């Protein structure tokens with residue numbers, strides 16, 4: 001079943017046309033890898049899926065609901081179920097790491113403070129970041145901030161996760177950790193889109209790949225098929241790096 | 244030339260429309276749960292308590308200068324006795340509220356705009372929305388309410404300390420008796436005088452808070468834009484306060500003479 005359906009998505013900024021006609025779908029439980037050069041418009045597509053950006057034209061259906069026309073109040077329901085993992089973390093810099101991760105729980109659940117504490121600390125543990133809970137985001141490295149952003153995004157156990165380059169700028173050990181986490185979440189039935197430049201991650205965690213270029217999306221097919229074809233992988237690798 | 248004019252006109256309507264939209268959203272969300280009283284408390288401290296020293300210093304100086312200026316003018320005619328009356332009336336009706344509000348625009352307006360704009364630029368406002376919370380509730384409403392609560396209070400302090408400043412100069416430089424000064428102040432100033440100055444500050448609070456939120460939230464991309472937004476907010480607030488003062492004074496005047 002199609003959980004996410006993007007059709008005839010168009011978006012320009014000023015005179016610059018970024019998306020001419022973008023069409024793609026994502027099935028329930030699937031992880032779609034969205035590749036594309038820098039500035040191709042990958043982030044804008046993900047942002048549009050939770051209504052942070054409005055397309056000039058076209059539709060984005062999430063579980064059958066067109067999100068492009070919803071007002072902010074109606075988008076809240078979508079946003080509780082669809083997590084967007086920001087490219088740069090986008091942490092609240094006046095709050096501690098603990099409060100950042102606790103934010104969705106405090107806003108959308110009736111959990112008691114000690115239950116929130118337990119959940120936040122175990123999430124931090126899972127991300128290998130225990131001991132940072134009382135620090136401010138500015139005291140962490142970029143890679144750590146990114147992981148906190150990921151932790152904050154998934155703490156409400158969303159059905160759909162949109163990862164915006166979750167592994168860019170991470171060291172190899174943490175990259176593998178994040179890859180494993182994404183695979184693990186997929187195992188629980190989460191549907192996801194993974195925007196990345198990192199072919200290794202894309203091949204390891206995604207079921208299917210697509211390429212955004214010149215304002216439209218080209219479906220590249222299943223990862224399992226691509227893996228049989230090293231030449232094409234090499235080409236993709238080069239295409240992904242050529243920006 | 245025409246394109247410049249056109250761009251300016253567009254900007255003007257963007258500004259008016261954008262602010263109207265912001266106020267509309269604010270009113271819509273003001274009474275809808277959840278309400279963040281903790282955020283309001285933080286803002287009251289930032290906006291009110293932390294502005295107090297600045298406003299007291301400015302008001303004190305204004306009171307002292309006013310007394311001195313009137314002293315220089317009136318001493319020639321031996322009319323020193325009118326100093327308490329003139330100082331207190333000009334401070335209560337006009338200078339206390341205006342100086343408090345302009346200083347408030349400079350300190351609070353600038354601080355708010357740059358803070359909100361940096362949050363936009365670093366995507367914290369997007370993150371708020373992405374996590375299913377409303378920046379109007381989290382950012383705009385606490386700040387606007389804090390300004391509405393704090394500026395009138397600051398004005399009360401400014402009025403008092405301004406008159407006190409006049410007293411200091413009156414007794415030390417102009418040789419008026421302190422008791423005489425107070426007695427004159429209290430017998431001159433009426434409640435109408437007081438309110439005609441004080442009530443304006445509620446409008447001035449909005450003139451500071453709303454453009455600050457508007458320019459902050461609508462900042463363009465990049466850090467340079469943060470500085471630009473801040474400048475625009477402070478200039479806009481100051482102009483609104485000064486121009487608005489004329490019209491508000493006129494309105495009060497009409498109401499007063501109408502009865």
Ligand SMILES: Nc1ncnc2c1ncn2[C@@H]1O[C@H](COP(=O)(O)OP(=O)(O)OP(=O)(O)O)[C@@H](O)[C@H]1O
Pocket residue numbers: 013018036037038039040041042043044045087464
């Ligand atoms: N708010 C905006 N105002 C103006 N232009 C924008 C805005 N948002 C995005 N753009 C432009 O749209 C294009 C696509 O941006 P986007 O951030 O989606 O790229 P991306 O594919 O995510 O790139 P990267 O891999 O570098 O993150 C860019 O050229 C960018 O300049």
Ligand SMILES: [Mg+2]
Pocket residue numbers: 042043044087164
């Ligand atoms: Mg991007």
